[in-house]
Amino acid sequence: MAILAVNAGSSSLKFSLHPLLGGQVQPHVLSGNIQGLEPGGSPEMGWQYRGAKHHRALAAHEGASVFAVALDSLRELIQGLDGAPAIDAVAHRVVHGGGEFTASVCVTEEVLSRLARFNSLAPLHQPHNLEGIRRFRTAMPQVPQIACFDTAFHAAMPEVDYAFALPRELRAQGVRRYGFHGLSYQYIMSVLQEKTLRGRGRVVMAHLGNGASLCAAQDGTSVATTMGFSALDGLMMGTRSGSLDAGVLLYLLEQGWTHAQIERLLYKQSGLLGVSGISADMRRLREEAAEGSADAQCAIAQFTHRVVRETGALTACLGGLDLLAFSGGIGENDVLLRQQVCERLAWTGLHIDAQRNRAADGKQAWAIHAPDSRIEIWVVPTDEGRVAAREAAALLESTQALQQACAP
Template identity: 80%
Template sequence: MAILAVNAGSSSLKFSLHPLQDGQVQPFVLSGNIQGLEPHGTPEMSWTYLGKKHAEALVVSADSSPFATALQGVRALVQRLEAAPDIQAVAHRVVHGGGVFTESVLVTPEILDKLASFNSLAPLHQPHNLEGIRQFQAAFPELPQIACFDTAFHASMPEVDYAFALPRSLQDQGVRRYGFHGLSYQYIMSVLQEHTIRGRGRVVMAHLGNGASLCAALAGSSVATTMGFSALDGLMMGTRSGALDAGVLLYLLEQGWTHAQMEKLLYKQSGLLGVSGISADMRKLRADGSENAQRAIDQFTHRVIRETGALVACLGGLDALAFSGGIGENDAVLRAQVCERLAWLGIRMDAQRNQEASGKQAYAIHAPDSSVEIWVIPTDEGRVAAREAAALLARQDKATAQGQAPATSALA
């Protein structure tokens, strides 16, 4: 048996198949990505199965959509793969669970309706996550669909960190800091704790990619994070602004900007793209070499350094620093610059190991005399989602065996 993990976006679909062995989720045997799922797009599916890479174009029929075609492509692929394990459930990454969902849940119509009420809090992600669930329900009607939340890992944050300095009545309505990238942080933390005792101490994790955030963890639990009410706060990102004085938005309102214009500005036209005017891709900016490209890189790096310092203050020190995400895992220059600016913490990087780190699992890059351990840990959100789904199914099986009615909803 296996769990199929899914991450549905606006124009792409990532999936991975994780076998179960003695009830434990194993690394994926199948991993794939389908691009071109925007309206009138041409889906292209690439995948790796047992270490071998493949690719094919998917043909959209007149009575179908790119997304529906992609799902049928995934189903057909899994069915035709030699020796592929049977799927027991589909685990979906869902960005926002609000203050309601603090653990994974079996999806019901009522839960889908509640999750849709959070769409405005994560407009780049939530609607597409939920559409993925709906489409997979139609394509795999016999399988349980399980929602796994990015916000759940941060449910342990104390009120002093998640509360805004606003009237309590607004907090009672759900206006508070939630935090995101939780599935990634859950995976990084589990790997770090497998490799070093420092993972049980004061840790800052840096998920740096097109979406970027930092998380401070103490004894394995989140105590502070840079993202907040929405996925806009904190670090500068690929196309998102990060932390911004609310007065800027009031000014734009006075200038006649509409909600739609401001949403597009903050989510799609800011960050690395907005500052550079060139690209949201750090690799392209590194290769460009222009003054505008360097300005964007410097600003991104500075925000990482500044916010790391703030989280270290919340922790009262630092035992380990972990880099992950597309930029964190692959940009050795950024890692070196961040660690150089944090040398006052006793951080010492091994330059050679830093250059060697990309593409390796859980690779330590600190020097022997470093007071802080530094790690590069490629994240695997799909495996965490699969673990969450397997654990939920095991709890339900246990409840059924004991003659209890298994809970299927956090709203029950």
């Protein structure tokens, strides 16, 4: 038996297969990504199984849905594995659960309808997450589809952090801070608490990738985060602006900008891409910066500055810092960024070990602090799929237990 964890995007589907052993979710045995799922796209599937990488183009027949072709190919791949496991449930990453969904749920039509109300708060993610669930429900009607929310980890944040300085009637309508990247933070926290006692203290976690945020946690619970009402707030990101003076939006409206133009600006034309004018990919910007591109250097410096600035703010919220953790595509792989961030935070008593920092390979949790550092520093490769699988398994177990208890 196994849980299939998926993350459906606008043109891709990430997946990982997690066996159940003694009721416990195991690390994935199969993982991959199907790309080219936009209408008229040319789907391709890449996957890793038993340490070997594979890739193939998927044949989409004329008139056939590329997503349906992708799901058929994924099922064939799983069924072709040695000792092909039965799928107990499909666990879906859903970015926004609002204030209504603070724990994972089994998806029904009513749940889908309620979740669709948050589409405008995460337009790059939410509509595609929900469309993925609909497709899987059609393809696997007998398999429970479980929605696991990025916002759930932050549900216990104190009001002083989640409330905006706006009239209460707007808060009653759901205008408040929610926080995101919760599945990632939940995984990072679980690893830290296994590895070090400091994981139960004052922790700042940095999920740095195309989407980027920071989270402050005390005793494993989120108490503050940089993302807010939508996935636009906080840090500068790949193509998203991060925190922005609301007066800029008023100015753009006065200049005749439409809602669609502003949405595209903030979600797709800003961040590393907008500042550099080159790319949203930090790896490409590092290459350009090394060759002397002032625009690439400016974008990297601004990104680094925002991470340092917001880490300082969250440290103040915690009343000090015991541990700083890096994760996400940039956080796990960009040696220079980690070094620069930590050097600028040295006033806290945080000291990075340059050799250990270079040795972090993004494949395992790795401590990179120097022996004299008052604060521990870790690199923790995240695994949102495994958290989603755990959530789904726990929900299925509790549902079965409830059904048995209520049986005549």
